[in-house]
Amino acid sequence: MAKTHVTMKVNGAEVEGLVEPRTLLVHFIRENLLLTGTHIGCETTHCGACTVDLDGMSVKSCTMFAVQAQGAEITTIEGVANADGSLSALQEGFRMMHGLQCGFCTPGMILRAQRLLQENPSPTEAEIRMGISGNICRCTGYQNIVKAIQYAADKINGVEFKEAAE
Amino acid sequence: MNDMTPTREQREAKLEGMGCKRKRVEDARFTQGKGNYVDDLKLPGMLHGDFVR
Numbered sequence: 764m765a766k767t768h769v770t771m772k773v774n775g776a777e778v779e780g781l782v783e784p785r786t787l788l789v790h791f792i793r794e795n796l797l798l799t800g801t802h803i804g805c806e807t808t809h810c811g812a813c814t815v816d817l818d819g820m821s822v823k824s825c826t827m828f829a830v831q832a833q834g835a836e837i838t839t840i841e842g843v844a845n846a847d848g849s850l851s852a853l854q855e856g857f858r859m860m861h862g863l864q865c866g867f868c869t870p871g872m873i874l875r876a877q878r879l880l881q882e883n884p885s886p887t888e889a890e891i892r893m894g895i896s897g898n899i900c901r902c903t904g905y906q907n908i909v910k911a912i913q914y915a916a917d918k919i920n921g922v923e924f925k926e927a928a929e
Numbered sequence: 930m931n932d933m934t935p936t937r938e939q940r941e942a943k944l945e946g947m948g949c950k951r952k953r954v955e956d957a958r959f960t961q962g963k964g965n966y967v968d969d970l971k972l973p974g975m976l977h978g979d980f981v982r
Contacts, residue, residue: 793969797971798962799962799965799966799968799969800961800962800963800964801962802966802968803968839962840960840961840962841961841962843961843962844961850957850960850961853960854960854961857956857960858952858953858956858957858960859952861950861953863956863959863960866955866956866959866960866964867964867966869959869960870962873960
């Protein structure tokens with residue numbers, strides 16, 4: 764099949780590759796760029812495991828062709844940590860609040876939460892739950908994911924995080 | 930309860946007592962996309978199988 768040349772910016776680096784028109788963005792990210800932190804869960808847009816940040820929006824990369832991302836600026840989980848390699852506020856929050864068990868949904872969750880906190884730096888619990896409603900987690904029951912995002916929001920806002928009483 | 934009872938933060942720092950949260954070692958890589966799940970492996974000569982149902 765004829766291949767198309769695509770270029771995009773992923774985690775700050777210019778990348779390029781030859782893709783078939785049918786190649787999904789998530790396959791391009793995982794197989795051409797070898798960034799396997801972005802996971803394929805359902806391939807039908809339901810689960811959110813493949814969520815990446817594309818030009819300032821959360822996008823499920825299994826629902827987009829690589830050619831559609833031509834020229835786009837993309838962030839994947841590999842580009843989330845701080846410049847010095849330390850965990851970002853969200854990554855730290857997920858670790859501290861036990862916002863993960865098997866970790867499969869975590870890259871998508873973190874990318875989604877990162878965009879959510881940019882759209883709304885101080886979300887309420889309900890806004891967090893609505894904000895991550897496109898991402899499915901089968902381990903945690905979401906309680907600790909919500910806490911992790913609250914933890915990160917407070918850290919970014921310079922407020923002391925107070926865990927709600929259980 | 931006397932004054933010597935350690936706070937939860939103190940207990941958790943030393944990982945003692947019931948209800949302590951432990952920081953999991955694997956979370957650092959899981960939150961950075963370095964989980965290395967089966968689908969992430971690439972071995973020399975590896976074959977792939979698909980099920981068509």
